[in-house]
Amino acid sequence: MKIPSLVALAVAAAVAVGIPAGLGGCQPVEETAASSQSQGEENTGPETALEEIYQSVEIRGIQEGTDELLEEKFQIDPSLYTENHSRVADGSYGVADVLILRPAEGKADELRNALELAKVSRITEFTNYDIYNSLELAQNGEIYEVGDYLVLTMIDNGDQVRSIIEQHILQQTTLNMEVSAVAVAPVS
Structure with missing residues (x-):
């Protein structure tokens, strides 16, 4: 042969x-x-950020911020967002709220306003019941944009929390862009 x-x-x-x-x-x-x-994605994204953030939170009464809970507690209409990654304290032991929401198309301004109202709601709640510095945390709460998400944080160590969120969401965004580039890459 x-x-x-x-x-x-x-x-x-x-x-x-x-x-x-x-x-x-x-x-x-x-x-x-x-x-x-x-x-x-197993190691990036909003859910991973929340897991990392809440590993060190010692406040009891933290619950998943379901669509129903956000609507009931903060009057945030679920039609304003397409993704919800949130944790919310029940308020009995203080505040440690992080809401990471992807606005529905054309609804970013409405969602930002709803997050502002959620912050005001927490400030009002803790005006007469300031446990574990919750009033100050609510007053210093921040609303900001990271990638495609709007974020509301009312939690201790806000700068560190923001850094964790940015790291995980931006890492996910970069990964998704790389995957998209690979998916359309020509075969040699």
């Missing part, structure tokens, strides 16, 4: 048996991109 025939036979055998993906096997770009995205 000639050498070119051996090479052709080896290639045919490799294709028939399948080359493991880690050794340069054929895998659609979309699958590779999706795998990279899911692996990266």
Whole structure:
């Protein structure tokens, strides 16, 4: 058998048996991109930021800020946002609220106003019941934009919390951009 025939036979055998993906096997770009995205998203994004933030929060009564809770407690209409990543203190032991919301298309200004009203609501709540410095934390609460999200923080160590949120959301945004670039990359 000639050498070119051996090479052709080896290639045919490799294709028939399948080359493991880690050794340069054929895998659609979309699958590779999706795998990279899911692996990266496990360590980035709003939920990971919240997990990191609340690891060191010692206030009891922290609950997930569901759509129903945000509407009931702060009158934030769920139609104003498409994603909700929030934790809210029940208020009995102080304030430690972080709301990370992705505005619905064309609703960013309305959502920002709703977050302002949520902040005012907390200030009012703690005016006569200032436990664990909650009034000051509510008054110093911040509303800001990170990537595609609007964020309201009323929590101790606000600068550190903001840094964590920015790190995780911007890291997720960068990862998503890289995955998009890979998904449309030409095959060589």
